[in-house]
Each structure stands twice: as C-alpha cells, then as structure tokens.
Amino acid sequence: MPFIVAVVAVLVPAQTAAAHPFGPPSTARIAVDGDRVTLAWLPAEDDWVALGQSLGAFEDPATGADTTLTGEQKLARSAAVRDYLLAHVGVTQGGRPCAAELEPLERLLAEGARFGFECPEPVVTVDVRIAALTDLHQAYRTVLTSDTPAEPAKVLFTKAEDTRSVRFDAPEGGGVPLAVPAVALVAVLGVLVLLLVRRRAPAPPAASDKPAEPAATPGTGE
DSSP, rough: OHHHHHHHHHHHHHHHHHHGGGGGOOOEEEEEEEEEEEEEEEHHHHHHHHHHTTTSSSSSSGGGGOTTSSSSHHHOOOOHHHHHHHHEEEEEETTEEOEEEOOTTHHHHHOOEEEEEOOOOOOOOEEEETTTTTOOOOOOOOEEEEEOEESEEEEEEOOSSEEEEEOOOOOOOGGGGGHHHHHHHHHHHHHHHHHHHHSSSOOOHHHHHHHOOOOOOTTTTO
C-alpha cells in the first residue's frame, strides 16, 4: 500500500504536519524554452498528506471515508489543492505575471505538481515564487534546480524568502541575428581592401606625360 494511502487511512494530521519540515527540503525543477517556463514541484509524500488535510481534500473519519479512491486520487481531484498550488507557485517577468497552467495531478507522487508559464517576452531573467507549505510551518523549504543553464543554478526558497530572481542563458538561436551584421562587416572590409590595393597600384602614364620629340638640329636639313 502506498505510503500516502496508509497515512490518509490513519489520519494523524498533527504528527504528519510537524514531522517533515525539519527533514530534507522539498525539491523543484525549472526549465526555459523561448517565452515558456516549465516547473515541477516535488514535495515528499507526507507533505502532500499534510497539505491535503489542511485543505480538506480528505474525508473526516467521523463521517466515514471513501475507500474507492486512493489518497493521491483525492488530492488530484481536489479543486482546493489546485487553487492552492496556483496561488503559491508563480513566475513573473519584469513585474508582469506569466500566465500559469497546472497540469493534471494524477501522477503527483512521481512527477509532482507540473506547471507551465507563458511569459510576455523570451525568458532571460524571471522572478520565481515558491511559497507552498510554508504557511503550514515556517521550517518548510524548497530547493529549485534549473535544467536550463542559469545563475544561480540552485535556489533555496524559505518562509522568509519565497521569491528569487533567476537569470537564464540566452536560448539557442539567440545569436542568429548577429550573423547579418557580421556578413555586412566582412563585405565592407573587402571593399576597403580593394580600394587600398587600387590606390597603391602605379597609374599608367597619361598622354600628356609622354617625352617630347627631339628638336631638329640646325643645318642638318632635317
């Protein structure tokens, strides 16, 4: 039985919420392609349980639990969980929010919560916000790793600092427009070299520069 199902069946929210904040941090991965940012947030299974319980994604055991669905399925179908994730994970570019989309959560234990963000411009520098779970306990934190070359390559998000700026390298093809000025520069240099060669070459003598015919000597009859 998956851990999350067992924990949900037992339902010990106080112990679950207090246990993991002091363990390893949650992880997240980010990548950039043009004006699109993808981000996957991957908390531990007990953190999903703590989050689901805080949002009412699971039944009150006093009223009877639905045993036809696993805890993962209940989280995936919870509108409150989806709203929470969209409210606590975001990307902005130049102060403007990038349009967020949250993919279905059916495989949240294996793949996490997967987001796609469409930004107004091709992405170079964006502000990333990950504030999930820190409202449950201030000790929660997330380490973000970039799959696209970035500075910094790893970022720590905490209760006190839930928004961090990340700068990515220019996307592939970003240098293509520079090829046109380069070609133009080569052409200009070629013209300059040709002009210098022509200027240095000796010019053919003009007709007026030909030596004069010798004058006839008096008395020779010529």
